[in-house]
Every structure is written in C-alpha cells, then in structure tokens.
Amino acid sequence: MKPGRQARPPARQALIIFGPPGAGKGTQAELLSKRFFFFHVDTGRSIERILYAPGAENDPVLVRERKKFESGELCTPSWVLSIMRDRVMRLALADVSVVFSGYPREEFQAFGDGKEQGLLDLLAAEYGKERMTVIQLLVPSEESMKRNSTRLICSVCGLPVMGVGSSDPIQVACNFCGGKLMQRSLDNPEDIRARLEVYKKQTFPLIERMRAYGIAVHEVNGVGAPYEIHETLVKLLELA
Template sequence: MRIVLVGPPGAGKGTQAAFLAKNLDIPHISTGDLFRANISQGTELGLKAKAFMDAGDLVPDEVTIGMAKDRMEQPDAVNGFLLDGFPRNVAQAEALDEALKAEDMQLDAVLDLEVPEDEVVKRIAGRRICRNDSAHVFHVTYNAPKTEGVCDVCGGELFQREDDSEETVRRRLEVYHKQTEPIIDYYRAQGLVATISALGKVDEVTARAMEALKK
C-alpha cells in the first residue's frame, strides 16, 4: 500500500507511522529521516538542502520532492510505503502525484489523524525533558514525574523546550492550517481520505487506522 499520513503537530504521526509501517510491512518514510540521510551521505540533494538550512532558509519544494522520489524508488519500497511529513502543501502533493504517475503508480489512501486543537496544545506544552538526557521525557498530565521538575530516572532537572511553549505550538498550528491542511481537501476530491480520531491509547488509534485502510 502507498499511504500518506497527515495531521497537526502533536497528533502522534511519528508513533502511528512506525506501528502502521510495521503492521503493513512497508517502509516508514519521514521528511526528517530523508534530510538526515541525504545530508549525512553527502548526496547532491543533501548538499543543496544543507546550504539552504545553513543560511536559515526553507528548503525548496523541488529538493524535498527529489529526496522523496529517490527514497520511494528504493527496493524496500517496491510494495508500498508510508509517507510521514510529506507532502506538506498542495504543490508537493501535485508533484507526488506526477512522480507516481510517471511510474504507473498511485496512492492507495491518505490517513487524516484528527485531534482537537486544545488537545494538541495540552499534549505538546505539557512535555518536560531531562537536561541530563533528552531521552527521558515526561508530561505534566499523562506521565508526571514523582517529584515536580525532577527526572525519575537520573534526578536531573526537567524543563520545557522553547518550541514546546503554548505560544509556539499555536504558531505551528497556524502554519499547519494554512499550508498543510489544504492537502486533505485535495486528496478528498480523489476519494483517498480516511479521517480517524487520534484520541485515546496508541494501540486504539492504530486499530482505527488499520480498520480504515481495510475499507
């Protein structure tokens, strides 16, 4: 299956993508992984992306699209893939359609993870990270430390990352609504969208997604 996963920040796309890719035995292709792999390997596209990033500029669509196209052509993606974080806008969605059409392929489904905006803010703004080890992550509501502000694992100080502040989260949501959300209508016109609630436990959301894909 060839699937696009879309949803606002804090919807749990990365978590769901990993579970779904494993259940469907297809590669999970995320924008972040594409950039890291191309930059670390020193590919032509990676060097281009790094130049824009080092200058503090956004990486142009054509560079991101090129990376995604290269990745989708790898042997492990022959039976499908799950795209997470791409496409980010309608222009990228149109380019993806063209790239797939050129290979006589098409998408099978677009999973839209739906989460109320206030819940997104609550999920992200409530995160607290250990200063000693960023792998130690807590949440003031869902996974609170035994002692407020103190890591249960190593006793380090817990802090809120700047990009996890409520103000920043709401700005990220504005960008999502303006740039990425329109792709849902774009794909809905093609009859590809399945909207599922991303509330509840991880396995419950995965089960809803798998059920939607069966249909």
Template sequence: MSYKLILFGPPGAGKGTQAALISKEYGLRHISTGDIFRKHMKDQTDLGKEILDYMNKGLLVPDELTIKIALNEIKDLNGFILDGFPRTIEQVKALEQNSSVDAAFYIGVSEDTAIKRLCGRKTCSNKTCNEVYHMVDRKPKLENICDKCNSSLYQRSDDNEETVKTRLKEYNTKTAPLLNHYMHKNKLLMIMKKQ
C-alpha cells in the same frame, strides 16, 4: 501486498506514533521527513542549518527542498508510509507526478489539545530509539531519562508555545487543503483523536 500510504494532520496529533504502528502492521517503510530534517540539524550539515532556521520559527520547510528530499527517499520503494510529506498542495502535485498513493490517513485533534501536547513533549535523544514522552500523560519513570534505552530526553526546539501557534497557523493555511483533495479522490481515511 505493498501499499503506498500518506499520513497528515495538525501538529500534535501524534502522527509519528500512528505512522510507526501502521508501518509495523503492514511491513512498510516509515519515512518521516521531520526525522530526516532533524538528522541534518544534528549533523549540522548546510541543509540542517537552513532547516533549523525555518523550524525554530514554526515555518514549514519550503516546498522545493522538501520535495527533493522526500522523492529521493521513496524512489526505489514499492511500499511506504509517508509522515510529514506531502504538507502542501504543491507537494501533493509533485508526489502524484512521481508515485501513486493508495490512501491518505488524516489524524485529527483539537487545537487546544495540540497545544497542550506539544508544549509538554520530550523526545529521546538516542536517534535509533526516538521514543516520545509527555510531561502530562506519558511521563518517563525517571525524570528526563528514556524508559527504553536510558538516554536523556530533550525538548524539540519547535515545541514551545509561540512556535506551536505559528505551526498551527501554517497547518491551517497550507496543509488543511489536503483534506478536500484526498476526499475528492476517495482516498481519505480519517482518525479523530479526543485527546
């Protein structure tokens, strides 16, 4: 049995971690648009340069671009878990024209917690590892070194307080309406995190 799942929620809710768990549990391909965007930025493609500009400002990458990338990733798949897409009602519509969705997971977290988590977050620089650490509640054993693969850690350029606040505002106006949409479709599953 293959499922088509999506996962959304405010920045800092730990969506990537949840998506990885669900993907492993059900044997589904985990597609993170954020990871795809970051790969483009690292490789300094034209697309990557464009994306970097939006992300550094805390803004969502525009619908047209995101839709094209995401739909291309899922076009041959029978099952998947989408993380970071759809993020706007426009993106939801584009997805629904191209694929069914079995369930939408909402990962919720309070705004205070989101800010605290994002601002202290560090990510492994090894792209095949991508382990995420936190300077408050999930420190690496050695400072700035990944426990798993010994690569160095870095702070994502969109994980500073100013940008995080803009990201939360973007979330509230553009992504939060997905809650109602999937609730009305009876496809919403909510996971609320205390911290």
C-alpha cells in the same frame, strides 16, 4: 498475529497521514512500520542522511542545503521534493508499502508546479490511486496544544514521551535507552500555535484536493491511546 512479527500488507500501498502538530502522525506511522512492513518515510531523517553522507562536502548543492539545515532555515522545497520522489521510486521498485507522516505539507509538495512533479502524481504512477489512502487524524486544537507542551523527547535516541510537563518531572529518563529527557525547543506555546496555523492554512486544504484527485480519505478520531487508534487504522486498511 504473534507479537514482534512483521506482516506484509496483502498488496503494496501508499498511506499519507495528516493531522495537526501533536496528532500522533509519527507514532501511527511507526506502529504501522513495526507491525506491517510499511516503510515510514521521515522527511527530516531522509534529509539528514543525505546531507551527512560521505562525500556530501564535494557536492555544491549538498553544501548549500547543509548550510540552510544547520542555520535552521528551510531547505530548498524543490530539492526536498526531489529527495522524496527518489525515495518513492526506490521503495516502489523494492515493492514496499510506504507511509508518510509529515509530508506533503503544502500544495507544491503534493501537486508540484507544472515544472516539478508533485509527490501525489508520482505515488499515483507507482502505486495506483486505488492503493493510496489518506488518513486525517482529528484532534481538537486545545488537545494539540496540550500534547505538544507536555511532550518530552529523549536527548539521546529521540524517543518521545507524552504527557510529561517539563515542570512536572514524573519521568526523568528514557524508557528505551535511559537517556535524559528534554523539551524540544520548538514545543513552546507560541511555536505550537504558529504550527497549528500553518496546518490550517496550508496543509488542511490539501485534504479536499486529494479527495477530488480520487484518493480515499478517511477521518479518524485522534483522541485516545495510540494503540487504539492503531487498531482503527488496521481495520480500515484491512491489514488484519
């Protein structure tokens, strides 16, 4: 394939990438969206777009969620789930393949609660279980810790730069926009450890449940250069 040219997957599919913090989920989702027409559903960005859309200040629900968002609190889970479902409906209607990189993260988001439809039931209805794939990126905890603590992000465009410690300023400016690089406030050792624990306790058990639900689950080694892991995914998903 010529570089810079997007290829549409042969049939639309839904992909969910799991992995501990720093496993490279977002990077892999971006690579698939850049080369193969996948739509990368970024939960944070979707939420932000809705909360700051024109007219949002007239909607009491959005005003409530915006307050939470700005104070660093979690937005209401059922509200976030409804946004994700809305995204999936629109994308399925447009016949687009989707990739999720940080959602679902816990049981309610994936399976709902009887009252609220979870993301998996909706994806199964819209895409079909046989067109759903779960990728589990395997990265040891120490590697996950190391990656998170040596990651800088661009203060302007948000592009991550891996392998640069804040005390080791090899690179000071973003390769894309020249913006100043900074460390995310979330990437301190205590927060990273807490996020790893949450992953083990709440997210990891979902993988078995998804297998039981009838979705293909593939374990992929997440240690290595992102492009190599990308090639593994391309083969696995039979994209090229």
